[in-house]
Amino acid sequence: MSGTGSASVARLKERARAAIEGYRERLLDLSEDLQRHPETGFREHRTAAKVAGWFTELELPFESGLSLTGVKARMSGRTQGPTVAVLGELDALVLPRHPLADPETGAAHACGHHAQVASMIGAAIGLAAVRQHLDGDVAFLAVPAEESVELEWRRTRVRAGGLTHLVGKADLLARGAFDDVDMAMLVHTSGQPARLSVGDSHNGSVVKRIVFTGRSSHAGSSPWHGVNALKAAMLAISAIDAQRDTFRDEDAVRVNAVLPHGGDAPTAVPDRAELEVVIRARTLDALRGACAVVDRAARAGAVALGARATVETTLNYLPHHQDPALTELARANGTALFGPDAVAPGRHLGASTDMGDLGAVMPVLHPFTGGATGDAHSVDYLVTDHVLAALEPAVLMAWCVIDLLADGAAGAYDTLARRAARTPGEPDGRPAAERYGDLRAGFDGLTHYDGARDDTGRHDGTHDDTTHGTARGTEGEGEL
Numbered sequence: 001m002s003g004t005g006s007a008s009v010a011r012l013k014e015r016a017r018a019a020i021e022g023y024r025e026r027l028l029d030l031s032e033d034l035q036r037h038p039e040t041g042f043r044e045h046r047t048a049a050k051v052a053g054w055f056t057e058l059e060l061p062f063e064s065g066l067s068l069t070g071v072k073a074r075m076s077g078r079t080q081g082p083t084v085a086v087l088g089e090l091d092a093l094v095l096p097r098h099p100l101a102d103p104e105t106g107a108a109h110a111c112g113h114h115a116q117v118a119s120m121i122g123a124a125i126g127l128a129a130v131r132q133h134l135d136g137d138v139a140f141l142a143v144p145a146e147e148s149v150e151l152e153w154r155r156t157r158v159r160a161g162g163l164t165h166l167v168g169k170a171d172l173l174a175r176g177a178f179d180d181v182d183m184a185m186l187v188h189t190s191g192q193p194a195r196l197s198v199g200d201s202h203n204g205s206v207v208k209r210i211v212f213t214g215r216s217s218h219a220g221s222s223p224w225h226g227v228n229a230l231k232a233a234m235l236a237i238s239a240i241d242a243q244r245d246t247f248r249d250e251d252a253v254r255v256n257a258v259l260p261h262g263g264d265a266p267t268a269v270p271d272r273a274e275l276e277v278v279i280r281a282r283t284l285d286a287l288r289g290a291c292a293v294v295d296r297a298a299r300a301g302a303v304a305l306g307a308r309a310t311v312e313t314t315l316n317y318l319p320h321h322q323d324p325a326l327t328e329l330a331r332a333n334g335t336a337l338f339g340p341d342a343v344a345p346g347r348h349l350g351a352s353t354d355m356g357d358l359g360a361v362m363p364v365l366h367p368f369t370g371g372a373t374g375d376a377h378s379v380d381y382l383v384t385d386h387v388l389a390a391l392e393p394a395v396l397m398a399w400c401v402i403d404l405l406a407d408g409a410a411g412a413y414d415t416l417a418r419r420a421a422r423t424p425g426e427p428d429g430r431p432a433a434e435r436y437g438d439l440r441a442g443f444d445g446l447t448h449y450d451g452a453r454d455d456t457g458r459h460d461g462t463h464d465d466t467t468h469g470t471a472r473g474t475e476g477e478g479e480l
Helices: 007-022 024-035 045-057 113-128 151-160 168-174 229-242 284-305 324-338 355-359 386-405 410-422 432-440
Strands: 062-066 070-075 083-089 137-143 183-185 196-198 201-213 254-261 272-281 308-317 343-345 348-352 445-450 458-461
Touching (some): 007 024, 024 113, 045 070, 045 113, 045 137, 070 113, 083 386, 113 386, 168 355, 168 432, 183 324, 183 386, 183 410, 201 284, 201 355, 229 254, 229 272, 229 284, 284 308, 324 386, 324 410, 386 410
Antiparallel strands (some): 201 272, 201 308
16 A cells, blocks of 8 residues: 555545644644643543543544543444544553642653544544545544553452453453454654654563462561561562573563562561562563563462462553554655655564554554653653644544545555455454453463462462463464
8 A cells, every 4th residue: 555545535635634734723732731631541531521522523423431431433434344443542640750740649641642632533623524535434432541550449440340451442342342443543652753653563561469478476576476478579579580681582571560568567577568560571472481480489489488479460461563554554654744754663662552452353553653752651751742742643644544445445455455364264253352352361360379388379260370371373463
C-alpha cells in the first residue's frame, strides 16, 4: 500500500485535514485540559464524560461504562466492510511529585495519554467529513487502564468479578468489546527527538505478588522464636539480582521489584512481607523463563528462613509487535505529512503496552509522535507541544483510515489478507475474545511454598510450576 492513494483519495485526505484544522483550538484545549485533570485506570470518570460529550456533539452513537469507564462510538461508512478502530487511552500514572499531579490522588499524565484522547476525537472529526466515501465502519474507543498501577486495588475487583483483567484492553477484549473490530490504531506521545517513529515493538510483562509469612516474636528478648518474613523477602530479591546476568540480551528481560510491606514495627520479628514484581521480556518463552527464575527465588527465600510464600501470578501484557502492512501505511502517510527526514524507524523498547494484547488477535498500529519533553513515567515528562502530540496524530490516523476504507476498502482487505498469510488458521471464525482467552491461558495462578517443609510447592491455578504457560504461536512477526 502506498499510503498516498489516488487523486480522489488525496482529496478526501485534504477534506479530513481541513475539518480537523477547523477544530484546532478546541482540540488543543481538550488535550491541555485533560493533562491538568489526570485520573488513574478504571477511575477515569471525568475523562470518559468528556469523551461522551464529544461523541454526543458529533452525533455518534456510543456505549459507556465498558470495563467500568471505557467509551465506544461507531461511525458507519457508505457500505458494509471491515471495521477500523481508533483508540485513545484514558488513564494516567501515579506520580505524586509530578508538577501537574492531582494533589489528592497523586495521578499525573506522565505518558501523554491525554493527547491520545484529543487525537482520537480529532480523527473522528476528520473522518466524519468523508464518511460517505468509506466502505466500512470506524469504531472510536476511549480505553481505560493501560498503565499497570494500583494493582492490589485492581486485584480486589477482579476477585469480586467487576473486572476480568488488570489492564484495560485485556479486559475489553475478554468482554467482547473488540469482537466487531478488524484492526486498531493509536498514536503515542514521546520525548524522543523524532517527529514520528513507526514500527516500534515492546516487551510483554507478568506481575507477581509474593507474600511471605513467618512467625512474630520479640525482636530483642526472643528473636529465635520468630520466623522473619522480611529477611525471606530480602533473600528472594538478592536471588533475583544474582541471576540478572543469566538473561540473554536479545530477550530484553527486565525484572523490577518493590517491597510494599516489610513488617509492622522494628521491635517485633516481621511475620509478613510482601513483594510486587514486574517481569518483562520480548517473547512469551523469555517471559516463562524469567518467571521460573523469580519463582525459584521466592522458594529459596522461604526455605532459607523456614517461612511460607504465596506467589500470585498474572499475565499483564502480551509482547507487542506492530502489523507490517499498517506500519508501511503509517510511514508513507507520515512521510507525506512531515517529510522523509521526520520519520524514524522503529526499535524494540523494554517497556510494555496492552496494545500487545490487541495485536495478538488483530493487526495493530502504534507509532510514536513528538511533542513531549523528559523521560516517560518520570516527574519531568510533560507534553509541551500539543500540536505535535494531539493535532498532527489526528490527521495521521484519519489519513491511514481513509487509505484503508476508501475505494472498496481495498487497503483494509489487503492488510487482513497479509496477516492471514503470516498466521494460517487465524482467525478461524472465532470471536476475538475467545482467541484472546486461549493466548493468555497458562500464566495466571497461585503457587504456595512451605519453607519449613521444603516441598516442591502447591499450586492453585491454570499453569504448571515449570512451564509457566501453554500459549503457543509465532513470535517476532507481529503475532504470537
